[in-house]
Amino acid sequence: MSTLGLLRTLFNPKIVTPNAIQLQSLNRSPFLVGLFFNHEQVRTMSRVKRRTTHPPYWHVLKNNQRQDEKISSDNLRFVREVIQDKYKNKSPIKGSDLDIEKKEWDPKTKRSGVIARNIGVQHMWEKDGKKVVCTVLHVLDNHVIRYVPPEEYAKSIIGAKVFRNRKPLGCLVVGAEAANPDRFTRQYCSLFNEVGLLPKKRLARFIVTPNAVLPPCTPLTAGHFVVGQAVDVYGKTIDYGFQGVVKRWGFKGGPASHGATKFHRRGGTIGTGRDKARVWPGQKMPGHMGSERRFCRGLKIVRINMKYNVIYVKGTVPGPTNSIVQIFDTVLPRRKFTEAPPHPTYFPPEDGTLPQEDIWDSSLHVFGSPSISV
Amino acid sequence: MLRRAVLQTFRQGLAQSFFKRNAVSLSETTVTHQPIETSNEADEKSVSKQKPGDESGNTVVVAPPEFRFMYPEFLPDPAMERRNRLKEKLERIDMLQRRSVVEIPEFYTGSVMAVTVADANSPNKFARFVGICIQRGGSGLRAWFILRNVVDKQGVEILYEMYCPLIQKIEVLRLERRLDESLLYLRDALPEYSTFPLDMEPERRLNNSVVPINPLKVKLRPRPWLERWERQNLQGVEDLNLPQRFYDKAEKVAKPWEKYDLMLQYRKTIPAEEQEKIFADVHSQLQQQEFKRKMRRRRGTDNEQ
Numbered sequence: 001m002s003t004l005g006l007l008r009t010l011f012n013p014k015i016v017t018p019n020a021i022q023l024q025s026l027n028r029s030p031f032l033v034g035l036f037f038n039h040e041q042v043r044t045m046s047r048v049k050r051r052t053t054h055p056p057y058w059h060v061l062k063n064n065q066r067q068d069e070k071i072s073s074d075n076l077r078f079v080r081e082v083i084q085d086k087y088k089n090k091s092p093i094k095g096s097d098l099d100i101e102k103k104e105w106d107p108k109t110k111r112s113g114v115i116a117r118n119i120g121v122q123h124m125w126e127k128d129g130k131k132v133v134c135t136v137l138h139v140l141d142n143h144v145i146r147y148v149p150p151e152e153y154a155k156s157i158i159g160a161k162v163f164r165n166r167k168p169l170g171c172l173v174v175g176a177e178a179a180n181p182d183r184f185t186r187q188y189c190s191l192f193n194e195v196g197l198l199p200k201k202r203l204a205r206f207i208v209t210p211n212a213v214l215p216p217c218t219p220l221t222a223g224h225f226v227v228g229q230a231v232d233v234y235g236k237t238i239d240y241g242f243q244g245v246v247k248r249w250g251f252k253g254g255p256a257s258h259g260a261t262k263f264h265r266r267g268g269t270i271g272t273g274r275d276k277a278r279v280w281p282g283q284k285m286p287g288h289m290g291s292e293r294r295f296c297r298g299l300k301i302v303r304i305n306m307k308y309n310v311i312y313v314k315g316t317v318p319g320p321t322n323s324i325v326q327i328f329d330t331v332l333p334r335r336k337f338t339e340a341p342p343h344p345t346y347f348p349p350e351d352g353t354l355p356q357e358d359i360w361d362s363s364l365h366v367f368g369s370p371s372i373s374v
Numbered sequence: 375m376l377r378r379a380v381l382q383t384f385r386q387g388l389a390q391s392f393f394k395r396n397a398v399s400l401s402e403t404t405v406t407h408q409p410i411e412t413s414n415e416a417d418e419k420s421v422s423k424q425k426p427g428d429e430s431g432n433t434v435v436v437a438p439p440e441f442r443f444m445y446p447e448f449l450p451d452p453a454m455e456r457r458n459r460l461k462e463k464l465e466r467i468d469m470l471q472r473r474s475v476v477e478i479p480e481f482y483t484g485s486v487m488a489v490t491v492a493d494a495n496s497p498n499k500f501a502r503f504v505g506i507c508i509q510r511g512g513s514g515l516r517a518w519f520i521l522r523n524v525v526d527k528q529g530v531e532i533l534y535e536m537y538c539p540l541i542q543k544i545e546v547l548r549l550e551r552r553l554d555e556s557l558l559y560l561r562d563a564l565p566e567y568s569t570f571p572l573d574m575e576p577e578r579r580l581n582n583s584v585v586p587i588n589p590l591k592v593k594l595r596p597r598p599w600l601e602r603w604e605r606q607n608l609q610g611v612e613d614l615n616l617p618q619r620f621y622d623k624a625e626k627v628a629k630p631w632e633k634y635d636l637m638l639q640y641r642k643t644i645p646a647e648e649q650e651k652i653f654a655d656v657h658s659q660l661q662q663q664e665f666k667r668k669m670r671r672r673r674g675t676d677n678e679q
Contacts, residue, residue: 119458122465123515129492129540136461310464321456365539367471372539374494 051291058157060187083181087198103211105343107336110169112345113206113328114139114220115176116311118235120321124302124312125365129372132364134302135317137233137327139309140176142220143197147172147213148205162207169207172214175200176324204326212344222309223346225327227359230298230335234326235319239291249284294318298332302361306354437653444480446510447517447536448656449644465514466652470659472515472537477667478544483507484552484588486570487521489534490543500542503532504572508557512536522560524569529561547576551587553609562599563592563611 055062071079116137124132147170153159154168163169178198181189189199195216214220225231245251245267254263267286271279296317303312317325330336349355360366442449448469450462472478481487486506493501505521508531512518517536522529534541547570560568567590579586591612594603604614605624614620632638644652 119461120456122461122468125539129538131535131538136464138458138460305464308460308464310460322458367468367537367539368474370475371542372492373542374492374499374540 051288051293056157060191061185062188064183064185066183079182087181087196103344105340106211107338108209109212109343110207110209111212111329111341111343112144112172112174112208112214112220112224113204113326114222114224115142115174115202115204116140116325116327118317118319118321118323118325119310121316122312125372126363127365127372129365129374132302132314133316134312134314135299137311137313137317137325139220139222139224139311139327140202140324141178142174142176143195143200144214144216144218144220145173145175145192145195145197145200145203146216150210170210170213172206172208173203174206174220175203177201202324206326206328214344218345220345221306221348222304222311223306223348224342225301225304225311225329226341227301227304227361229301229337229341230330230332231301231313231327232330232332233296233299233313233317234328235294235296235317235323237290237292237294237318238320240289242287243289244286245284248286248289251284298330298335300361302364304359305357306359307357435654435658436650437657441653441657442649443482445653445656445660447513448652449513449649451513452642452644454641462514462652463655466656469515469537470656470663472539473660474663476541476544478536479546479549480585481507481510481519481544481546481549482551482585483510483555483557484550485546486548486574487519488543488545488547488574489521489532489541491534492540492542502572503530504547504570504574505530505532506557506560506568506570508560522557522568523572524565525572527565529565529568545576547574549579549585551585553587553589557610558601559592559594559603559608559611562594562601562603564595567592 116139119136119138122134122136124134126132148156148159150168150170153171154163159168159171175192175197177200179201181199184199191203192199197217208214240247244265246253246265251267253265254260254268256264267284270283270285271277296315299317300314301311302314304310305312311327313327319325329341365372448466450457450465484507486504488502488504490500490502492499503521503523505523507519508522510517510519512535515537518533519536520531520533522531524530536544590610592610593612594614597616602620602624603611604616604620605627
């Protein structure tokens with residue numbers, strides 16, 4: 001045993017029973033800290049799994065391995081007809097048709113979220129002339145696929161983790177971006193058989209309270225949100241690939257000239273040689289950077305275009321242009337709703353007329369209005 | 375500028391010569407679908423050419439090819455990773471909305487312009503600046519241009535964002551082009567080439583059909599300079615009179631193969647078919663706005679009378 005270990009046992013007389021789990025106690029008495037330890041540094045990146053390149057094992061296989069099937073054009077046409085018959089276009093669902101029990105909204109309600117595509121960044125101006133960078137999010141053709149009630153969701157692997165010490169909530173599975181069933185496997189298409197919808201390219205789960213439940217096949221549009229509210233946006237950050245230590249961790253590297261031999265963008269030392277006498281887990285080194293789950297909290301919606309189903313959000317969003325993100329009402333306590341939003345979701349008026357095509361926040365300068373004079 | 379709309383028909387006849395002079399920004403793929411009309415045929419009042427008709431028999435309106443020079447900010451950034459057709463369409467709608475309020479005239483690098491901006495810190499709440507446009511860039515609502523002038527022997531450059539709502543008025547005092555697309559060398563030139571009177575009046579052009587190219591060759595101050603102008607193949611600068619070693623090094627560093635690189639040009643430009651679609655989209659609205667402005671001006675002069 002090392003000297004350090006001996007000293008530890010001297011100062012930590014704990015009776016270890018055979019069944020007890022030995023706790024790692026740190027003796028922080030000033031005598032020892034000054035003499036033998038540099039402070040116990042915790043390298044938090046050590047055990048965090050930052051990304052996976054494969055889906056969880058309970059997901060069904062999604063994409064078809066396209067074999068070069070030599071089908072005649074007649075048969076291809078027949079296949080297309082079969083698909084069209086199976087997924088005949090349904091008329092859009094009206095609010096009155098659905099049997100939603102008219103539940104009241106209360107401040108503790110969690111509504112569904114929405115899947116959108118980040119289509120780029122546009123500059124807008126406020127009424128005092130200040131420029132504001134807004135991200136444009138295009139709400140795709142979202143449909144609710146199914147609802148998982150709280151009791152069932154709490155038994156699943158993820159649900160058990162999320163609701164370990166909380167009251168369980170339900171979960172809505174929402175899909176976006178309908179695609180040709182040819183490209184997906186039969187198991188994946190079977191997920192949509194109950195609803196009778198064309199299979200969606202992207203699925204997401206949103207945790208909802210039971211009073212915000214939506215029946216399957218309900219469409220979700222940009223009108224689900226209100227101009228001026230705060231939203232959280234989840235996305236996967238830009239994938240930078242394998243990056244060096246300067247870009248990945250912000251190291252300073254070495255001098256560009258003055259005789260530096262082959263030391264311009266390297267990390268330098270990775271350990272002291274005395275304490276621990278090894279490289280600590282979590283030591284910052286080159287590696288894969290990006291493509292990580294991130295949430296941008298509390299972004300304000302400044303404009304909604306109901307005709308094109310587009311939301312303008314103040315600020316930027318994780319992920320590159322044309323990537324998929326998920327938007328939902330914010331969890332930040334001071335920016336939550338005080339008045340009832342479209343609950344459980346927004347349904348366009350029955351007679352087909354849009355009340356207002358383009359809704360702007362009061363702080364923004366509308367482009368068609370006269371120039372600002374200070 | 376004031377009677378351009380009426381005389382624009384004549385420009386069509388001279389479009390061919392216009393192209394030949396301005397072949398720098400054209401890619402090899404820009405081919406017009408119709409033969410260039412001579413001035414005899416260009417008698418229609420409308421500026422737009424009408425395609426002989428697609429399969430359904432409807433006439434398709436196509437914007438004149440000069441639009442890619444007059445309104446370059448309607449073309450999006452060519453980088454494919456960041457392009458999205460829906461977003462570009464929405465941005466164009468916003469740009470046209472802004473243009474319906476403020477007249478953003480046609481201008482080029484080398485034109486002398488005056489911009490009036492709302493400014494809280496100036497005495498009469500508006501600040502007017504006159505200068506020569508030395509560079510323009512950006513696409514969509516981010517389009518910008520830089521005006522340069524020498525005020526009290528101090529060179530001043532201001533970058534204006536074309537669609538900023540603080541801008542009250544943009545006037546083109548002298549519409550002309552220079553031999554280069556970017557006049558940044560005026561920073562190293564003698565100050566008289568960048569000096570323009572702040573109370574300059576708008577100049578009337580005799581020949582409204584073609585934008586004149588000013589073949590002025592500017593004299594630079596003695597070295598040191600801000601950039602290595604001998605490496606940039608500038609047309610609008612007088613002979614630099616440098617020692618031969620500068621030109622030798624410039625040759626070593628030059629990339630003469632770039633002019634044969636088709637993919638490089640392709641990546642830097644938007645394909646001609648897309649450009650046509652974009653400008654056809656935008657053309658009718660711009661024409662309407664131009665017409666409304668003309669009527670407003672005429673009504674204004676009638677009221678004065």
